[in-house]
Amino acid sequence: MIVSFVLAALLATSVPDVTLADVERRFAHGSDTVFVVNFWATWCRPCVTELPAFDHLARTSGSYSRPIKVVLVSLDAASDRSTKLEPFIRKRGMSCEVVRLNESKPHLWIDRVDPTWQGSIPATWIVSRDQRVLYEREFTQQELHDTLTQFLKSSPR
Numbered sequence: 781m782i783v784s785f786v787l788a789a790l791l792a793t794s795v796p797d798v799t800l801a802d803v804e805r806r807f808a809h810g811s812d813t814v815f816v817v818n819f820w821a822t823w824c825r826p827c828v829t830e831l832p833a834f835d836h837l838a839r840t841s842g843s844y845s846r847p848i849k850v851v852l853v854s855l856d857a858a859s860d861r862s863t864k865l866e867p868f869i870r871k872r873g874m875s876c877e878v879v880r881l882n883e884s885k886p887h888l889w890i891d892r893v894d895p896t897w898q899g900s901i902p903a904t905w906i907v908s909r910d911q912r913v914l915y916e917r918e919f920t921q922q923e924l925h926d927t928l929t930q931f932l933k934s935s936p937r
Contacts, residue, residue: 795854795865797882800889803853807907813847814935816928817905819881819893821855822868826918827902831874833921837928838876845932846908854880855901908935 807815818834820827834850841848852874856865861880869878883889890899894914897903904915906928913931 795861795869795878795880797858798853798879800881800883800892803851803879803881806849806851807909811909813849813908814844814928814932815905815907816848816850816924817853817907818850819853819855819901819903819905821901822860822864823856824901830902830918830920830924831872833919833924835872835874835876836921837924844928848928850876852876852878854878856880858882906931911935 803817816834816837818827818830820831822828831852834852837848838850841850854865858880865878865880881889886899890897893903893905894912897914897916900916902918904917904919904924906913906915908931911931911934915927919927
């Protein structure tokens with residue numbers, strides 16, 4: 781019985797690999813949804829510092845005028861998935877969806893996200909059906925809320 785609970789907990793924190801195309805396909809399926817996509821890594825101190833703001837956003841997303849989906853896109857190495865990334869997510873009890881980006885040529889996928897992106901993290905991509913904005917900075921909970929509120933005002937339904 782205990783083994784099944786442990787196994788269920790381990791499976792619940794399994795972090796799948798995705799490509800940028802996989803992430804972008806999600807945008808097409810959420811016609812009224814605003815996606816808040818945060819690029820981060822467990823080894824990035826500013827990224828780790830801001831993660832509670834994204835987790836809070838995921839937990840309170842129902843309080844906004846439109847559906848909000850928070851996706852944390854880890855840039856951790858594939859070899860660190862089971863030893864660092866998944867234990868990190870389990871330990872913090874993150875409620876956001878977490879995926880690991882499986883792209884081998886950053887100079888290509890970074891430009892697809894936003895040609896002005898220098899590639900530094902944390903970086904947050906807010907995407908709606910008709911608008912995409914990249915923020916190459918760290919957010920506090922209040923700054924994230926204010927930025928998303930402003931985005932929603934400027935993005936027609």
